[in-house]
Amino acid sequence: MKTNFYKNQSLVLIVDDxxxxxxxxxxxxxxxxxxxxxxxxxxxxLILxxxxxxxxxxxxxxxxxxxxxxxCIKLQSLDQGKYTPVLMITGLEDQESVDQAFDAGAIDYVTKPIHWPVLRQRVKRLIQxxxxxxxxxxANQELQRLVTIDGLTQxxxxxxxxEYFSQEWxxxxxxxxxxxxILCDVDYFKSYNDTYGHRAGDRCLQKVAQAIKDSVKRPADLVARYGGEEFAVILPKTEMQGAAILAExxxxxxxxxxIPHSNSQVSGYVTISAGVAADIPQPGSDFQDIISAADRALYQAKIEGRDRFQLSNKQSTYNFSIPRWGA
Known part of the structure; x- marks a missing residue:
């Protein structure tokens, strides 16, 4: 084993007996x-x-x-190996050996005796x-992240x-x-924006989003910005009772x-209303039904006085809410 290192240069691993x-x-x-x-x-x-x-x-x-x-095959099985080109050096020029080199995962090959200008150019090209x-x-990963993450609320x-709801459904x-x-909506948010301005409104949404995100603990649960001031929480493998506890x-x-909200008709602070729906999906069914059910429950929560959650049984809404906090 021999190494010779200088800073800021590409590292070439030479393997030859x-x-x-x-x-x-x-x-x-x-x-x-x-x-x-x-x-x-x-x-x-492999060790090096x-x-x-x-x-x-x-x-x-x-x-x-x-x-x-x-x-070469073993290198390809390593996480870093799939990104690292292997240039095979061989004294064999028959088609079977060439095919074997590429099947093993080599990107290119050179034959012995080595033609040095060709080798140097291939090394340079493969590294580039x-x-x-x-x-x-x-760049693609960052683009995908930007597409899947809401820029304001993160x-x-x-x-x-x-995408995720369809997958989990x-x-x-x-x-x-x-x-x-769970569908959530910030109560009287238009009034909040009119009173405090859009920048304050953005900060409010960021804080609410983070609070919702911090309330959700399981990796499979997803918090999303559903609309302007609306948020959604997808809860796989969760029945209505568990979702109700989280909504509360x-x-x-x-x-x-x-967060102060002087024009709130509920209290002097920002609050949210939530609608909860649950179902065991049937093969071939449409997940839009459960979204509609949660939306109806959210609407009922607003009618009941906001700053609360309401449960749905898909087709009709349970007249259920826990007494709230002096609203």
Missing amino acids: EPFIRTQLRLALERDGYQIAEARDGLEA FQQLHPQIVLMDAIMPGMDGFEC QSQLQKQLEA VASRRRFE QRMARDQLPLSL KICSVVRKLA
């Missing part, structure tokens, strides 16, 4: 400013790879013990391609809500398990924020 070949490769690549790590066989290569995370691997195909083909691929994947977006239908939905908690924690 012949010291002379490793030395030739190292000297050729050091001229182009690469860092070099050397391994004498496939097993040592996980320790050093090289930008490219130059792999001899024929080695005793674990050959280059087997080592790998770096561009990583940058593209990072909870899930309406688009993510619909189908999963619960397949497993015949309950799914609950959400109403309570928002109230405890004590």
Whole structure:
């Protein structure tokens, strides 16, 4: 095992059982400013790879013990391995060996005796391609995050809500398990904006969203911004009773924020109303029904005086709310 490191340079892992070949490769690549790590066989290569995370691997195909083909396959199974190009170096030029190299996960190959200008160009090109691929994947991940996260409140977006709800509805239908939905609406929010201004309104929504998010503990539960001042909570594997407990908690924690709202007809602070619906989805059914049920329950909560939650049984709304806090 041999390493030679300089800062801010790409690291090349050379894997070959012949010291002379490793030395030739190292000297050729050091001229182009690469860092070099050397391994004498496939097993040592796997250890070094996980320790050093090289930008490219130059792999001899024929080695005793674990050959280059087997080592390449094992590298691809590692998390970092799927992003790291492997350039196979082989004395075999038959079609079967070439196919075997690519089947093992190699990106390209060069044959012995090595044509050094070709090798250097391929190393440079493969590193550049790998770096561009990583940058593209990072950009795509960030774009996906921006699409699925509401920019103001940093909870899930309406688009993510619909995608996730559809996914969980189908999963619960397949497993015949309950799914609950809570729809929340900030009480008298238009009046709040008119009184305190839109910037204050944005800050209010951010605080409410965070309070709702903090109330939801399970990883599978999703909090989303459903509309302007509306939020939704998807609760897989949850019956009405469990959803009701959470809805009461959400109403309570928002109230405890004590955000002043002088024009609220409920109290002097910002409050929310919530509608709760639950169902065991049936295969092929439409999840819009449970959304409508939760929306009707939310409307009933507003009629009943706001700052409360109301339960629905899908088609009609239970006349149920817990006495509230001197509203």
